[in-house]
Amino acid sequence: MKLYGQYHNSLPQKTLITIIEILLLRISFWILFQNGGDWLAHTFSIHNATEQTGRRMVIFIFNIVTFGRLGYMMFVLLKRKIPWQESISIPFAFALYYVGFSLLVLPTAKALDFLDFGAVILFIVGSILNTGGEIMRDKWKKKPENKGRLYTGGFFRYARHINYFGDLLWVIGYAIISGNYYAVIIPVILFCFFAFYNAPLLDQYLKNKYGKAYERYANKTKMLIPFLY
Incomplete structure (x- = not known):
């Protein structure tokens, strides 16, 4: 990091x-x-x-x-x-x-069906969480009064790494559209990478950078999946 x-x-x-x-x-x-x-x-x-x-x-x-x-x-x-x-x-x-x-x-x-419509929704929601969350954070960070402060607003109030959760959603959308059972391997690998490597590593970096502020944020906000994990 x-x-x-x-x-x-x-x-x-x-x-x-x-x-x-x-x-x-x-x-x-x-x-x-x-x-x-x-x-x-x-x-x-x-x-x-x-x-x-x-x-x-x-x-x-x-x-x-x-x-x-x-x-x-x-x-x-x-x-x-x-x-x-x-x-x-x-x-x-x-x-x-x-x-x-x-x-x-x-x-x-197999032709596209109702399940695939849900996959498109997942892709859109995941893309918004990922990119939209980063855009909101970037705008917040550019304000002089927020320099050096921890961002916990926008989508990040629901999970510390909501951008990673967004990645999971749009990749799941891909997997469903492919209509291939083997496709599930890709989002599973991605989840394991986020949950057990990247997110914990970033947590440690942010804890070192923001100290008590990040500890308070982590204590009340899930790591990856809003309200669950």
Whole structure:
């Protein structure tokens, strides 16, 4: 968590991340709508449900929205330094979404239904919690009277890491739209990473930075899932 105290625009790293993500989006499009799906089906002996394009369109729209959100947060909201190794690891993680869910949806022939409508709602709510929460925090932090103070307002009054909870929701939305039972592995892995590694590590950093103020906040606010955990 030493990086949280280092401020830098990291423009070369952010540019590299953006280029890699654009390439991942191109691969996703090739898999979903061009001959990539047929090539993968032939190479790995899987069914390619070309008769069902609705789910594929939703998956790709999710990809575009996620790419746009990440770009805005990275270029506008993110103030800390991004090391070069992170400029590789971030796109690798998002490859699970852009490419992973594109692969998982290939054999799904079932048409979109009411459950998938719920998945779209989850994706929207999760995106709002994640990006919207960061936007509200950024506006609050820019006010001179809030310099050096702990932010506990907005969505963060419901969970200390509500942005991570938002990530879980929109990834679950992806998994449901894919219509593939194996897709559940991705949000489960993400939950374990947040719950048992990233959130506790960030908690310790914030406790060291804000002291008693963060302890009081932590005592009355759940870590990851509002009102539950």
